[in-house]
Amino acid sequence: MLLEVKNLTTEFKLKRGIVKAVDDISFTIDKGEILAIVGESGSGKSVTSLSIMGLLQNPGRISGGQILYKSQDLSKLSKKELQKLRGNQISMIFQEPMTSLNPVWRIKDQIMESIMLHMKLSKKEALARTIEMLETVGIPSAAQRANDYPHQMSGGMRQRVMTAMALACDPELLIADEPTTALDVTIQAQILELIYQMREKFHMAVMLITHDLGVVSEAADRVIVMYCGKIMEEADVKTLFNHPMHPYTIGLMQSIPQIDDDSDKRLYMIKGMVPNPLDMPKGCPFSDRCDQSMERCTQEMPQLQDLGGHKVRCFLYDAKEGGSK
Amino acid sequence: MSEVLMDIQNLAKHFVIDTNFLGKPVSVLKAVDGVSFSINQGEAFGLVGESGCGKTTLGKILVNLYRPTNGKLIFEGKDLTGLNEEQRRSYCKDIQMIFQDPYASLNPKMTIGDIIAEPIIINGLLPRNQVEERVIYLLNCVGLARHQRNRYPHEFSGGQRQRVGIARALAVEPKLIVCDEPVSALDVSIQAQVLNLLSDLKEEFGLTYLFIAHGLNVVKHISDRVGVMYLGKLVEIAPKKELYSNPLHPYTQALLSAIPVINPEKKMERIILEGDVPSPINPPAGCRFSSRCFKAQEKCKLSEPIFKEVSPGHLVACHLFE
Numbered sequence: 169m170l171l172e173v174k175n176l177t178t179e180f181k182l183k184r185g186i187v188k189a190v191d192d193i194s195f196t197i198d199k200g201e202i203l204a205i206v207g208e209s210g211s212g213k214s215v216t217s218l219s220i221m222g223l224l225q226n227p228g229r230i231s232g233g234q235i236l237y238k239s240q241d242l243s244k245l246s247k248k249e250l251q252k253l254r255g256n257q258i259s260m261i262f263q264e265p266m267t268s269l270n271p272v273w274r275i276k277d278q279i280m281e282s283i284m285l286h287m288k289l290s291k292k293e294a295l296a297r298t299i300e301m302l303e304t305v306g307i308p309s310a311a312q313r314a315n316d317y318p319h320q321m322s323g324g325m326r327q328r329v330m331t332a333m334a335l336a337c338d339p340e341l342l343i344a345d346e347p348t349t350a351l352d353v354t355i356q357a358q359i360l361e362l363i364y365q366m367r368e369k370f371h372m373a374v375m376l377i378t379h380d381l382g383v384v385s386e387a388a389d390r391v392i393v394m395y396c397g398k399i400m401e402e403a404d405v406k407t408l409f410n411h412p413m414h415p416y417t418i419g420l421m422q423s424i425p426q427i428d429d430d431s432d433k434r435l436y437m438i439k440g441m442v443p444n445p446l447d448m449p450k451g452c453p454f455s456d457r458c459d460q461s462m463e464r465c466t467q468e469m470p471q472l473q474d475l476g477g478h479k480v481r482c483f484l485y486d487a488k489e490g491g492s493k
Numbered sequence: 494m495s496e497v498l499m500d501i502q503n504l505a506k507h508f509v510i511d512t513n514f515l516g517k518p519v520s521v522l523k524a525v526d527g528v529s530f531s532i533n534q535g536e537a538f539g540l541v542g543e544s545g546c547g548k549t550t551l552g553k554i555l556v557n558l559y560r561p562t563n564g565k566l567i568f569e570g571k572d573l574t575g576l577n578e579e580q581r582r583s584y585c586k587d588i589q590m591i592f593q594d595p596y597a598s599l600n601p602k603m604t605i606g607d608i609i610a611e612p613i614i615i616n617g618l619l620p621r622n623q624v625e626e627r628v629i630y631l632l633n634c635v636g637l638a639r640h641q642r643n644r645y646p647h648e649f650s651g652g653q654r655q656r657v658g659i660a661r662a663l664a665v666e667p668k669l670i671v672c673d674e675p676v677s678a679l680d681v682s683i684q685a686q687v688l689n690l691l692s693d694l695k696e697e698f699g700l701t702y703l704f705i706a707h708g709l710n711v712v713k714h715i716s717d718r719v720g721v722m723y724l725g726k727l728v729e730i731a732p733k734k735e736l737y738s739n740p741l742h743p744y745t746q747a748l749l750s751a752i753p754v755i756n757p758e759k760k761m762e763r764i765i766l767e768g769d770v771p772s773p774i775n776p777p778a779g780c781r782f783s784s785r786c787f788k789a790q791e792k793c794k795l796s797e798p799i800f801k802e803v804s805p806g807h808l809v810a811c812h813l814f815e
Contacts, residue, residue, distance in 0.1 A: 323544075354543060354765075358766070382755050425688070426755065435714065
């Protein structure tokens, strides 16, 4: 087990109250595994990754739980100790390739910075490594392009540079936060292919954060579905797509127009919208949008129960109720 | 075949990037470069392509936000490009647009009711005392409530704002609506709501859509016919089912294969295109797709393929089919 997140809770203290962006979540990632975290805006998937990386901004803070990386609690480390790990053993690809690179630095200098810091290489060796990485991620004439500034590159190129930077120090865990959302489909296919190859080659673990179920189904080994800061369902990718259990997961899958569906039927709709985090429904956070909501759902919070490796948070499957399904 | 509502003939829009000291253009970006197709009365025509292919520019020409450099727009048998500014404007209410970004396309200082009322008042469609009733009616049409009339855009979520944008477009009773990526900024569960709303409104008001998007699954869901654009040119047009089951142009094939399928058992044979879309300032000679095409031959780099019909309603621009 490479990373174990135990009961992580991350809060944002606002004037109008405390928002629990991530609410008591636990999961693990093994070596070489691709874990996808899916959810819509506000589900807490990005905050989870920022918590792991120690990159939370005020007023956000981790208010409970542990983040164990190789049995070492990341949330207890000092800034300096964390910096040693970050960019080295754990690295991250951000969503916006347009804004996550420094516009006044050449590409090569940005990548060399972390290589020289973490791998203790000389400038010359670091440059060689940089060019090698740029070639690995598929940038043509890498030695020349290394001298470019970010604005001279297209979105797909910049995302590759970000990926090269993240992979430069052979990380064991890569956190990819919506790595393809800002890209066109043909470029998205290239980047996903790249992450896949890197996993095979370096046996690194990937935590893939996305809202695109198509990407999840293509790339992931295991999937966590988040809603309003909570894990609603967790299963391996085949089980999840073949037998989704939670009404939210089922709704999400049905509401996407399928490319291989020829019928002209209306799309399934999840009614309403994500609740205001300051004004959450009592009980299950999805209860006000759920088709199968029962009296009990609006009163108490269902627990995440483990049904033989397939975890789900819903009263429909509650053993005590003798759930019908 | 039903009646043609909008016939687009050889439409082009060139932006001058740089001029020499005499004011002569030396660098020209050809955003839309000779596009011809027609939109029939009551259909939804889907237009797909990657960023920079000129699909939004094309939409903006239709609603008169850009003047075309070349070509004709025949709307209900009348050439709009030959009109002067004032005459052209009288057609604006017939062709409306729904914008991509629901956060940037509504005036933050106006209440949503005023946003919807404004086009009705400007076009003098109704006497003042009936405008309010119409605004409430439109709000109901798009699934918003009467009491929300006096709220400001920032009080709404992305999906709700997009509904306001739709109500505003409907306010002037248009015949054609250009939907420019209306759902790409929205969450999945909200996308379905807005797509269903657009389908319902099309039925109810007998609308015609030009539906611009990069999501091929979304376009497939809503459109009757689909056109694929690449670097300012149309490469393929076909009825929806034909295009998705029998794509002819290599670019269309690559686009379709790049979509992740929601079924972990079924891994598609994927065509991974090399490199990026070339710059439209200096597009490749010959076929514009030749630099990335996996079926490119020698002649593709030399001569431009002709856009021609290969089977009824299925047009493609590729040397493979000549």
